[in-house]
Amino acid sequence: MSNIPQELRFTKSHEWVKREEDGTLVVGITDHAQQLLGDLVFVEVPEVGSSFKDSDDCAVIESVKAASDVYCPIAGEVIESNEALADAPETINNDPYGDGWIFKLKPEDEGAYDALMDADAYAEVVAEDEH
């Protein structure tokens, strides 16, 4: 069973989003996603300062077997990227919700966060995936 923290929000494409006190967002991929992908061997994080629209592909994650895009959950500007992943992509496998975060985002519209799925809704997406 995959771990789905109650305090986070989620996308259908398996990103998780955490809201910091200053309104900025931390983004990563879920435990379920990292399990599906398997051993990760390469991560390309987005450039700091770049802006993305909702659902734009903004990062690349490669496992031994395939490459996958990571999508921007909400329109905004990247204010920090987890450069440590370049040398240790497996951090996402080991700690997807902690040290395996991928980038931090300043959202265009802070309210957009509330429209993301909560943990229960995401659990249903995962359950459907597992069928």
Added chain:
Amino acid sequence: MGNRTPLYEEHLRANAKMVDFGGWDMPINYGSQIEEHHQVRRDAGMFDVSHMTIVDLSGEKVKPFLQYLLANNVDKLKTAGKALYTCMLNEQGGVIDDLIVYYLDDTFYRMVVNAATRDKDLAWIEKQAAAFEVSVTERDEMAMIAVQGPNARDKAHQVLGGEAADKLGDMKPFVMRELGEFKVARTGYTGEDGYEIILPANQAAGFWQQLVEAGVKPTGLGARDTLRLEAGMNLYGHDMDENTTPLESGLSWTVAWEPEDRDFIGRAAIARQKADGVKHKLVGLVLEDRGVLRDHQKVIVDGNEAGEITSGSFSPTLGKSIAFARVPASVDTHCQVDVRGKPLTARVVKPPFVRNGKACIDV
């Protein structure tokens, strides 16, 4: 539901992630593909290869038949159990399949062909066999387990028990010996020492469990692919197929041109290609930039699209991405690969990348 091998329940018991592989439900990994890869390089791992097709060929004219059917020459096989790796070609010199053929006696040979090519292989073999009155029998009541790694033979001997070490200890690579109902061959697809063992299907699960108890870890098809790529071994349908010849696929060494009067299917076509100059070659690539090389990515030489990756992945042993690519014969030391729209630099090397646990190239 796909075909299931006699070890299907064992895979589920070991929490395998099952996938469809050429119509078979097979384990891709049992948790971590990379750990399984390292297990084979450093100790011992085992693969269920029961999906591969075992075909027995018998008859008075079986040897001349195989000398006609195969690009390598079975006349090289002089002692019982000796094996040969070869391609089976069509009239145009394209590779119908690559396979291992074992000599058992003058009227009896065994072949192991790929799973995904089973139907077309059997149809082709039976069509060609008719004129030689050779009988073709698929042995689907047999299972096949590969035990691979530096400690694989020792651990297999423990499980095979009794006289196994005495009977098999001095066996040379590419030889098969019988041990009761088991046929044990010192062959494999990982670049490590080990055995491929053909055994009755009803004994496969028990033998598998005993190997687990001896410390041989189940290894999935995912690791099998990265191991064989590091070992410089071609994969059918990726690195060669019916539209490419052995000469364009790094397999010239498997073609027996001597004796000159041996006519085999495809000979005329590849002899012509050789005389005209082979325009493409299969090379190894090591990615010097960060990223991962994948099948079908384009190779760029002097700004032009000039070739294609046929097998690309991440090498767990080297910690870098490696690949096979089919490129123009003129390609020298470096090329570029279009990786998701970015031209990345790769060094051209001669496979293998890894043999017996050690890197064969500078990284």
